[in-house]
Amino acid sequence: MSRRRFGAWDATVLSLVFAFLYIPILIVVLFSFNASRLVTVWAGFSTRWYAALPGNGPLMEAAFITLRIGLASALAATLLGTLAAISLTRLGPFRFKGLLAGMVYAPLVMPEIITGLSLLLLFVAIGLDRGFWTIVLAHATFSTCFVAVVVQARLVTLDRSLEEAARDLGCTAPMAFIKVTLPLISTSVLAGFLLALTLSLDDLVIASFVSGPGATTLPMRIYGQARLGVTPEINAICSVLIGLVTVGVIAASLLVKRDLGRQLRS
């Protein structure tokens, strides 16, 4: 807030924080190109660990399952979360609104281990076979809350009179939502979808609880190996994931940039 100029102190703080944040990740990427299996000793540049990845059947299978779970759960979460956000900001008071708000906020801070355990017990209680679909259900549930918060943040800053203007100019309420509100919140809905996707691809704890035979996700596989120690294979697969995320985030921010710039100006 201070109008004080960005000074040497601030530059030092930012440099230290960014070094702290990025050096560990860079080390992982760097040593994924190490020719030696001994991860501490640099023995020359090599891409052999990457070349070996496609041949690693279980790993590729896990990656494919994880991606499918991510897409399915993120789609469901985007729909449910957007509906929840609209309910909380646009419908005025209704019965159980407080309950809905509570159910949207509580999972955000709920330790994953409790969410995971409780969902597993639910699936056992209703006799649902654990596997692909139980993970999708679990991920969609907690992602819904994150999408709702992201979309809600945009909706509360959106001038209510925009929708009223559309209705004044001849639109019914649902039409006004489609023609005016939806285009204006589309970036946030997309951001919510990407967030849901990331959370799903990233999740280890909840998936471990609710998965069953034949549905091992990538984080579960990486975790299983990471417990045994650092290996160049994990470095390589981690680097691929880091690269994908970085490219994705940059692409998304370029797409969003125009819209963001518009928001910042107004």
Next chain:
Amino acid sequence: MTRRGSWKRALVPALPMLWLGALFLAPFAIIVRMSLSTAATAQPPYRPVFDLAAGWDRLRGDLGALDLANFATLFGDSLYVASLWSSLKLAGLATVILLLIGYPLALALSRLPPRWKPLGLALVILPFWTSFLIRVYAWIGILRPEGYLNTALLWLSVVDEPVAFLNTDFAIVLGLVYAYLPFMALPLFAAVDRLDPSLMEAAQDLGAPRWKAFWLVMLPLSLPGAVAGALLVFIPAVGEVVVPDLLGGSDTLMIGRTLWSEFFSNRDWPLASALAIMLLAALLPPILIYRAVEARRWETAR
């Protein structure tokens, strides 16, 4: 919007409400029931299993089989209380350290020239988009006895023999700080960046030195952001599993990990459920505070 509701409009909240009710709220009732059951070597591994088809008498017998034995175990064996206490301590320590890093970071970000601000923010958020697991994993390689940190320290002759960083409480706190930094930085930045710059200037104009202006003006005004950030870090950190498991030692007690091993190694579902309830009870006050703070923040944002 017109005041007169219609049944079509009711469908909009109904869908997320039913979903979250069934998959978030209902499971809590099941955890409670499970915590009152007894572990068994069977499939599923607990008794009693409610079977409505078996008739009323059987059901009544099953209900009678529920008891508080698991909770007696929890409080009888010092292991469980100790691991909850140690989780609260480690998560609290990480939260304090994050506040100490977070304020200078948020202030530095808010002072960036407008052109650079989005980039600075993006760089803080970017690690959040990369896998949590990978970020924790990265520290194993650094902290191992033969890891990069020890190699560097030996080479610089700071130490004579490798220091045991990995598998200590130090490593856990470091991992928590590293993994949760974006969660602290963002609410703090939002709170600090929104304040009118002339407030600090007014305080200094009225004779307060800069540190005192920070203490008397900036701190109270950014407190909701700080509280939100602190709880956003503290609550999940108490129940953390991955960090203590990968970075902590075999003797490190954290409740998330204890629960995890009760569930997966000992297959004691009822005791794991009782632990979950104990954890939830300990976290309920901070969760309620978080909810209240967030509600206030939404109000003022409007």
Next chain:
Amino acid sequence: MTIPAATRSVSRAGRAAFAPWLEPGRQPLIRLDGVTRDFGQVRAVDGVTLDIHAGEIFCLLGPSGCGKTTLMRMLAGFDDPDRGRILLDGADLVGQPPHLRPVNMMFQSYALFPHLSVADNVAFGLRQQRLGRGDIADRVARLLALVELTGLERRKPDALSGGQKQRVALARALARQPKVLLLDEPLGALDRRTRERTQFELMAIQRELGTTFLVVTHDQDEAMVLADRIAVMEAGKVIQVGPPRSVYEEPQSRAVASFLGDINLIEARVTQVAPGSVVLACPGFGAVEVAAPNEPVEPGRAVALAIRPEKLRLTPGEGLQGPNRALCRVTDIGYRGDGTLYSVAMEEGPVLRVSQINADREMSQAIGLDDVVTIAFSPTAALVLTR
């Protein structure tokens, strides 16, 4: 020397002949009949009954929270009254959704759709009517010409100045040729210079189209210049309706008198009643003769003597003694360039505000702080208020 005749009457007061509300039996365009709206415990609009005639610029004037915005939203259809009727051309609008009402609104924030260009914003309402492409293009072009924005069709609202946004909002709201245009604080978001120009533009456009305007504002200057008639609102009720001149010069209550412009209110008592005039016992002045109020009063009645600062005459020193005069001491001087506002204290009685036009450059120096002055007013300068 020739004095040029007024070529164009800019103020609404110039349209002396336009007074449909005085014609007996004339059907109003809008009739509000006992309109009441409660928000929980608060009665936002309290039994409002009003007629608004075709072609009028009608202002709802009042402080924030007086119910004027709620009243306007009920006309637009964003809210409905708990009791009462809202008639447009004799048909009740209550319960009709906003998109079906032949009424359009210019929002206070303008509410321009940020994702649509200027032309698409203006065309928005026409597209809902399913007009042909060519028709829409024609009408958009004509509307943009009307508000002098031709050439900016492709711009996005964010790339417009405040005054341009205001004109896009006006064109968009006029596009569907509403029977009534609702304007919510139409000049509120503009800086002072743009405001004055826009005021006259609004009136010119209204005159050209003949559309009925209902303006909601808390700014009395805006209401005075724009309106054919003003309804002053307070706490959900309309407390006086009339042309600007009558609301200002003949307020019927202390509330209206003090809300519009500055006024001195002195508590007094009626002592004599004569045809056409009354005599009051008034602290500081003694006996005061004033034109009789509209409502008959009897001796002994407690009333307020109301007199505006510009209607008090101020002369240095102890002038002539007599009725409607008092000796005062100057306690405060506010020099404003074109005029000066003095606070003067009477020996016994209230502190009054007196404003003088500085018609001569020397004038403002004639009176100093603590000087003794004489104030005086004519019987028709002051008013007797019974409420």
